[in-house]
Amino acid sequence: MINTNPSNSMRFRSKIVMTAAFSLLFGAVAANFFKISVLDNKKYQDMANDQHFGSISISAHRGTIYDSRGITLAKSATVYKIFIDPSIFREELESLQKRIDKRNADKANGTYTPVYDDEGKEINVLPESAEEFKNKAAAFIALKLNITAEKVKKAMDAEGRYMEFKVQTEKPVADEIINYFYDMGFASVGSVEDTKRYYPQNDLAASVIGFTTGNIAYGVESSYDKYLSGVDGRTVSAKDSNGNELPYRYSKTFEPKDGDDVYLTIDREIQYILEKHLKEMSDEHSVKNRSCAILMNPKTGAILGMATYPSFDLNDPFEVTSEALFNRIFYEKDIDDPKKKDIEEYTPEARERQWKNKCISERYEPGSVFKIITAASVVEEKAIDFDTWSHVCNGVEYLQDGDRKLPIACHSVDTGGHGPVSFQEALTKSCNPAFIALGQALGMEKFQYYFNAFGFREQTGIDLPYEVNGDLPKLGDGPNDMNHIDLAEASFGQCETVTPLELITACSAVVNGGYLLQPYVVDKVVDSDGNIVLNNERTVRRQVISEETSKTMANALRNVVSLNTAGNVDIKGFAIGGKSGTSQRFSAIKQNVAQEYGKENENLNEYGASYLCFTPSDDPELILLVLADMPDKQNQQYYGSKCAVPCAQEILTDVLRYLDKSPEYDENELKNLDKKVPLLKGASIDAAIKTIEDMGVRYEKIGNGIEVVEQSPQTGTAISKDGCIYLYTEKGNTYEPVTVPDLSYYTPESANDVLTGLGLNYVAKNSLATQEGAIVKSQSIEPYSIVPKGTTIEIEFQAQSFND
Template sequence: MAKKGTSAQLWNRSIVVMILIIAVGFGVVAARLLYLQTFMAEELQKRAVEQQLVNTELTAKRGSIYDCNGNVLAQSVTVWDIVMEPANIKDEYGMIVAEGLHEILGTDVQKVYEQTKENHYYAVVKRKVDTDVKDKVMNFNSFLRKEYNIANALKAVENYRRFYTHDNFLADVLGFVGADSQGLAGLEYQYDDYLIGKKGRLMVATNAAGGQMPYEYEQKIDAIDGYNLTLSVDEYIQSVMEKYVRETIAEFRVANRGCAIMMNVKTGAILGFACEGSFNPNDPFEIADEKVAKEIAKLPKDKQDEAEAKARNAQWRNKGVSDTYIPGSVFKMCTASAVLSEGLIKKDTRFECSGSYVPFEGSRAISCWSSAGHGEQTLEKALCNSCNPAFMQMGNMLGRQKFYEYYVAFGFSEPTGIDLPGESDDYFFHNDGICGMDLSDLAVASFGQNFKITPIQMLSACAAIANGGKLMTPYVVQSISDANGNVVRTTEPKERHQAISKDVAAQVCKMLENNVLSGGGTNGYIPGYRIAAKTGTSQKKVDDEGNLTDDYIGSFCGFAPADDPEIALICYFDTPDPDINYYGSAVAGPCFRSIMSEVLPYLGVEKVYSKAELGNLDTTTGAYVGATVEDARSLITGNKLKCVVMGKGKTVLAQNPDAYTTIPQDGTVVLYTEETTNIRKVVVPDFSNLSLTEVNQLAAEHLLNISIKGSLSSEGRSYAKLQDIAPLTEVDPYSVITVTFNQDNNIM
């Protein structure tokens, strides 16, 4: 008991002692704090400033962006931040340093001189200079050490600058970065978390004496490189698309940009995304459109900033995903799918067009684009004629509820989910169902007017028709890999839902193919390839300020090969000059054809000619020089070519066209049999705007061979648009002139 009492007393005493010690300890600290705060405050503050811990973030190397074949589209190149260590520079040398740096970097002498007086080790003089400039600075640093015994006046810290290998190429998709390498637009913004990497840290300390602590007292945490993106976009396909979009904009003086998007219909992968009239991501703040830049320069100074900001926002907008447009007749492929899906088309169903149509009682008559009318038509014929009254009748057959259901099924009521920022969700029938739609809306919506969607939505819907009815999510990034090339993420094709049945999709495919063979889509025709497409010409009802306009959007949307579709393509031009042409068939059709005719062979799609096409195919000349005239003649005529012999010799001395030249069947080969110093030349005539018959006739008169390119069809008038040898050029008789034809079928 006593023992226990003793130990309890001891315990109690210990606690008292401990409390005392703690109290006194705290008391001392508290007293010291009070003292410091009261009497030493000024002095301490001064020391704290001198004892600065300079803590700088180190930029990580941003990941690269590659095309699907590993070609570099965007990468970060090493540049240097020039950093001064003022604490190492004695005051009397400050001006020497400042002037030397001015020589190399163009920096402000007075400003840098003031910096040299500071008492720490980290003053940034200039950011992001190239390696050759950095080398000059480091030579200057060595000079300072040798001449003035200044150790470590200057150093270079590694940084990065974003570099886009082909300037404007794919700019709307790639986007650009800000001064601190942060993504501000496009994929750079969308995938910033992956690309940016992890920043490092550099801490440089000084002591209170200032300048005594050597420079090695620094701590560095290395930055970690960002991930790389590999796109589904193909650099070659993209370059082809950009070329033709650019040419079309120039040819039709398109006022408000244009774009073309190509998608793999089976996966949703974007193969090319050409928005012309954009910007150079290497210099994104520059106004890319010289005309606009000149206009802004003319404005009063106080108005320029606002105008520049507006112009920049306009050039940074991705027209394919951020801008909505009225799809016009391209949308008819969706209305046709809807009536077929609902079983509303019987064998004997016909649509009547007298040139206009009254969609419901009490409504005004709405015209067809062809005032003469299209008469009685099947569904396919109505689609090929792009007949508005026929589609208004289909709208009536569907009714508002069903129309809206297919509008939703084709994905027009919500964003596609493409992995690009800024996708518009500003649609006309936006999730409010038929409440927002009256009968006149239904009538005009049935032929694609009066509501707005994005080009990427239209392309996705078209791809669904091509692939058997599946609405796919489009995507641009195929995979993401780390700096060592290990893939960390792959994009799997994502099916949103089945929009229409496989059977209906196949029926609409066939109709769209016939539209290109003999309907309004013949400017998309390429011999040997099965193309399915629809034209679109929509009226832009109002401008940005809400005023009525006469402006149009000409578009062309389709896919190939029609029997087993691989790729879908939309070409779309906002406000072509109506004095030239504004019809989708005339403006966007040739662009679509030109892109397809280069991309399909590149993708390894083989040409399969129909019987009719085989009859019109070109043939190749043989080598006849040295042969007897008799032998050469029989070879030539055996090759379905005509033969003209000049001179009276027995042996062929020369020929035109040369051996192995491609010329049309029925072309002419001329054989020369005697040395003639004076072969009479012929003059190339002007073929522009002539029909095929007229071109052939004129060529025959001028002793020329004609090779035909472009669009010829049994219906509609084709006219010569381009010739590869200019009028009035003198050439040898029977030289081959390549003439490109276009269809003169202005079809909505």
């Protein structure tokens, strides 16, 4: 029988709808419960823990940074955070006041019994009031932590369970503060281990090591932070049902995991040599825009030394150490008469500049050093016949520039040019017109190709932050794209900009077989168990030129030095290849005077003086680049050959001596080799004379004795092949005094004549004694000093004629 009652039917449908709705609701609740209890369990567990636990971070000890020989450059030491639990402190003050009230009552009743130590001094003496103790405690903490008493009291009166007085407190001070409160029975003031970064070498390699503080990080401290930083620990304390932290005795400490140690490829002693001579050059030539130097192993890409001058103290990095930094900023901002407010406004920018590593973070026009790259590209492409090519230099090359001819001068313009030059002569004499012709032979597309191939439009990939890359007008038809004038200027290093690191890396590829490498400053990373977790090795980015081209270029650059020792680093016994450069710093001056070579713009010009060299020339193990950015222009001393070369000479000489590299003399050097004076004192006169004659040097006998009682020079001293040894044979008739002359600006010949006439010996510090036009730059013994006859004076010569 069919139910036709409408009300029954309606009730039935309602039940179905309600059942479905409850089913959906239950499903949703069940699904959400599953999500909370299973899928998001950790999230909600952490939220629950946050409701029941509070924590204090314990800083991990940051890993140590060492040089390549294991000498500490950066380390962390244990210091302490000093904190107070204000809630417990107030409870303890109340307890103290009760003890004071009881003491006062006992004294009033005559029942107070003081306690004395062995020396009869009363102990456990209470203050007059809890408020007095609070005030004295605040003053004590303020004194010890060098903060204000108001700051201390504010922490004491704060709400909550944890307030810091100060972080990075030394242990003796921390102990003194904790004991101060312990003696009064207070447990509310405590300490937690923290770490502090120290740099034992202060400013040495500052731009490489870098520092980290807050959100500021530079150098290795930044790029290897994930290894150095470690994992912080925590002290976790429980909370009551109202969310208030329980006293710190209800806490658990999770120890931090210390960071890994980092070992650099940089050698501290080599770094010191770079910085020492870089400073001397910068001071002597009043360099305006900082100087830098890089010493690298061209076979591996490992950086042995990388310096920027002026540097800064890593222990106080916010102190601006150089007035030149401000002067440069004021020049760029057109501030001619800076006031105190200007200094304050631009101090942050000056800090940023001093922190940045000039070797990787600043571009400059490379000048004639870039001729190495142009020449290598031409040789690789066989764009000329290497053996027969020549170009006639008249001192000026004229290029059509619209309706006018643009003159591009060679440094030989004042002498009418170099005349006909071969490929080798073009490189040796650093002839700009010849290199314009080489650039044209290579062509615009190939020039761009090799500019890219040698890595000038990309970062080198060095393991340091804030690296930039070079630039050159691109191919195209636009007004800013490369044209034939750009190609001409770029061929001798004047249109492009590069970083010092890009340049030395590219030049390494020229002489190491053609391989462009990735430079690096970190050798390895080692964890606390001594396991190597990272090991940097030679990384080839690509091969740019053939090994045959590389050998040709290494030999050509060796000839640059041997055929022109006046303008290059030349060290006896070492085969060195090199190239100097002097560029106009168009990208760094207010007015672009790139197309103007007239004297009217000379006051606007600034220059970059640089030098690159490598040794041994046939299988390079060391390659060095020195840059003086904007040296003083007085007396024409801004050339690379006159500014950067002497600095490179000193650096390489000291480095080779430090590395104990043995000289290998060629035939000509052997003929002119200095002689070491043997021990002759105590020998018979006949034996001494025979020894000297076997050496091939002169001698002079003084006295009528039969035994040598004194000699000059002393044993181990060097003398030239034309030198003289003086033999004294009678006691009391020794060491005839001689006044040392002032040899400034003497030629090698005249210096030799004067010293020989006075009975003095000399040795040349460099090989320029055989160079035409060389003059004395310095002497090892001050003029007018009184010395024994026969004394050896070391003389350094300098070139007069070569510019680049």
